[in-house]
Amino acid sequence: MKSIIAYIQKDEWSPYIAGVLLGLIGILVAAAATAFRDPAIALGASGAFESIFGGLTRLVASDWVAKNVYFRAVRLPTVTWEVVMLLGVFIGGALGAISSGTWKLRWMPEKQWAEAFGKSRVTRWVLVFIGAILLEYGAGVAGGCTSGLAIWGGLQLAPAAFVFMGGMFATGILTALIVYRRRY
Amino acid sequence: MSVAEIVVALVLGIGFGFALQKAGLTQYHKIVNVFRFTDLAVLKFMMTALIVAMAGLFGLDALGLLALPVPPQTYIVGNLVGGLIFGVGMAGVGI
Numbered sequence: 001m002k003s004i005i006a007y008i009q010k011d012e013w014s015p016y017i018a019g020v021l022l023g024l025i026g027i028l029v030a031a032a033a034t035a036f037r038d039p040a041i042a043l044g045a046s047g048a049f050e051s052i053f054g055g056l057t058r059l060v061a062s063d064w065v066a067k068n069v070y071f072r073a074v075r076l077p078t079v080t081w082e083v084v085m086l087l088g089v090f091i092g093g094a095l096g097a098i099s100s101g102t103w104k105l106r107w108m109p110e111k112q113w114a115e116a117f118g119k120s121r122v123t124r125w126v127l128v129f130i131g132a133i134l135l136e137y138g139a140g141v142a143g144g145c146t147s148g149l150a151i152w153g154g155l156q157l158a159p160a161a162f163v164f165m166g167g168m169f170a171t172g173i174l175t176a177l178i179v180y181r182r183r184y
Numbered sequence: 185m186s187v188a189e190i191v192v193a194l195v196l197g198i199g200f201g202f203a204l205q206k207a208g209l210t211q212y213h214k215i216v217n218v219f220r221f222t223d224l225a226v227l228k229f230m231m232t233a234l235i236v237a238m239a240g241l242f243g244l245d246a247l248g249l250l251a252l253p254v255p256p257q258t259y260i261v262g263n264l265v266g267g268l269i270f271g272v273g274m275a276g277v278g279i
Contacts (some may be wrong), residue, residue, distance in 0.1 A: 157238070
């Protein structure tokens, strides 16, 4: 028992152990979908940001959101299962850091980024903003992100998940090659 | 959503966030280095989760204890193009 608690308090787990935990969460999400009979239940993340955006936009431009096909049919502009789950992800991430005593507020850039691209915080923030737009847009086009499509789709053997992963790794490797050049 | 559903969503989200944090995937270098083949933690984490969840899901379905959920839709061009855009953002800034 003591060694289990000691392992939980470790800063970084073996990715295999953490993967088993995520796999169990995946099964429980499927069990929840069965129990609550709610087709919106999924192990996703990117859709939550879209629902939050839709919900906030509805406050100032309700007509536009009401007419928008995407918010009407794909991502509802309200507090969905994924929105609540995303809130849990933030809490869970914080608990993970607190459990290992590594919780702290930090400003970007991180060590590896600073070594490769310099210490400028503004550059890092601007690029993160642009990168996040690409991420969210790509996820919107594909129908999910690494969680909602690659993992949640993958564990159900949905072809979409594997097509998405292929695309993601193709440009991911290419992008890393380009930005890291000789340091790749 | 019922209160029970909100509680379950929150608890499962906490477990998801905890697993991500413990695997180190909240850090820039963990995400980028999988595309440089210097740290494959993302792949090890994802593939282990897929194997465990697939075995559990299809096993429980075969026993009749669970209904398979509705899988994400496959529309190959959209899935692929979305993935191509997504990969640029993911490897570019590590999120």
